Amino acid sequence: MEAYRRSDAVEVTALCDADPKRGGEAAATCGAAAYTDHRDMLAAEPLDIVCILTPPASRLRIVADVAAAGHAILVEKPMATTRADAEEMRRLCDAAGVPLSYGASYRHLPALKQARALIAEGAIGDVILLREDFIGGRGPASRAALPPWHYPEGGIGGTGMGLVDHGVHLIDAFAWLADSPVSWASGRGNRSGNALETEYAILGLANGATGHLLYEDGTWPTQLPAEGQFSWGASWDADGYHPGGTWQTHPGSIHVHGTHGALRIFHYAHALYLTDAEGTRQIALDGDPAPDHFRVQIDAFAAELRSGTLPGTGADAGITALAVLEAIYASAGRNVAIESQT
Incomplete structure (x- = not known):
């Protein structure tokens, strides 16, 4: 929020948090409208970009709703909890013609x-x-x-x-x-x-x-x-x-x-x-140092949307990172024991 408030490229107009107290306090810092259900926010607000910063397990269903509403999406890391879910996010956004940017901050x-x-x-x-x-x-x-x-x-x-x-x-x-x-x-x-x-x-x-x-x-x-x-x-x-x-x-x-x-x-x-x-x-x-890199990230995405270019860090980057993570986890079951030589 601090970084986004510094941006000259975007304005935070609405915020959604399941905790009404926390969401309301955050929204008040920038004069934004506060919601506790993202579907209500999508129905009521004229948005350009929706930044999905929720826990990874919740992101697929939110991406599906935002893509259906036709808004550009920036999704935080990791993109999802599985590579399959991340690939489904990409498919949904491609089908809806919605730009999807991955938060490789x-x-x-x-x-x-x-x-x-x-x-x-x-x-x-x-x-x-x-x-x-x-x-x-x-x-x-x-x-x-x-x-x-x-x-x-x-x-x-x-x-x-x-x-x-x-x-x-x-x-x-x-x-x-x-x-x-x-x-x-x-x-x-x-x-x-x-x-x-x-x-x-x-x-x-x-x-x-x-x-x-x-x-x-x-x-x-x-x-x-x-x-x-x-x-x-x-x-x-x-x-x-x-x-x-x-x-x-x-x-x-x-x-x-x-x-x-x-x-x-x-x-x-x-x-x-x-x-x-x-x-x-x-x-x-x-x-400037962190957290300004979040401002630079959202500014870059806004510039891409204005120029009609594809996100510089798109869904493929998030999917690739999850593919590597899944390979690491898969390898753990194949550890080779060293037999004693005594």
């Missing part, structure tokens, strides 16, 4: 955008490894899985900083940064309703690079205070939400290693470092 963070430009220029040579992890928390009791109305029991799930709800960003971002799709994947992810475990994924990109993800927010961090970073942007990590403008002991970061150098991308802290044979130096960034 990391593509609009200044640090990632600049890192991608440097990689394309050859600043670190050929990309050979991309990695990210979130390890920390305050012990097992400090974490909680997202509820079944978010991720239905038995399917993909876990915590807000786990492989699904957070890692889906990186699955998309790794391929985008390296300009190469993921061609194979393996690992282990938490299932909704099951005991929480450490999650990981190994991704093989078509260009030969490897992606590595590792998530565990039910332990304690090992970073020392001096290893942190001043965070200019609002951010989320294993300890929860940080409003920005403060020191973070262990801010989130993405590492990209190449044949001639490496990048450390503090995506929310709004900082980028390049290391090569000449040493380590900080790279200047254009644009």
Whole structure:
């Protein structure tokens, strides 16, 4: 909401939330009409874009209603809880002639955008490894899985900083940064309703690079205070939400290693470092830190609608991310035991 209020391209005119108190308070911040049923909002309001930010399990039925009403759609990540549901969303929107944009918001963070430009220029040579992890928390009791109305029991799930709800960003971002799709994947992810475990994924990109993800927010961090970073942007990590403008002991970061150098991308802290044979130096960034990337994202979609062009990040990106997640989950049942040699 803060980011959308900054936009000169769109105006928030209506908002729907099942919780009338929360919805009313949010709507009041921008003078919007408040609803508790999206169908009532669709019937009453002359809308151009509907942004679907609800839990993933609810999105297919809402997309169906919005597409039938003829409005453009921006759907948050992950697009759905299954690849099949995401493909049905695409089919519904195509049949209705409705543009569908996928909220791959990391593509609009200044640090990632600049890192991608440097990689394309050859600043670190050929990309050979991309990695990210979130390890920390305050012990097992400090974490909680997202509820079944978010991720239905038995399917993909876990915590807000786990492989699904957070890692889906990186699955998309790794391929985008390296300009190469993921061609194979393996690992282990938490299932909704099951005991929480450490999650990981190994991704093989078509260009030969490897992606590595590792998530565990039910332990304690090992970073020392001096290893942190001043965070200019609002951010989320294993300890929860940080409003920005403060020191973070262990801010989130993405590492990209190449044949001639490496990048450390503090995506929310709004900082980028390049290391090569000449040493380590900080790279200047254009644009504002999070949450402004949400403004950039909605502005880009509005511009696409005005020009009649297809969304730059369409349904295919969301479907691909879910396909990779499903491959990771499928691989977990094929772990090979190592027999004792004694």
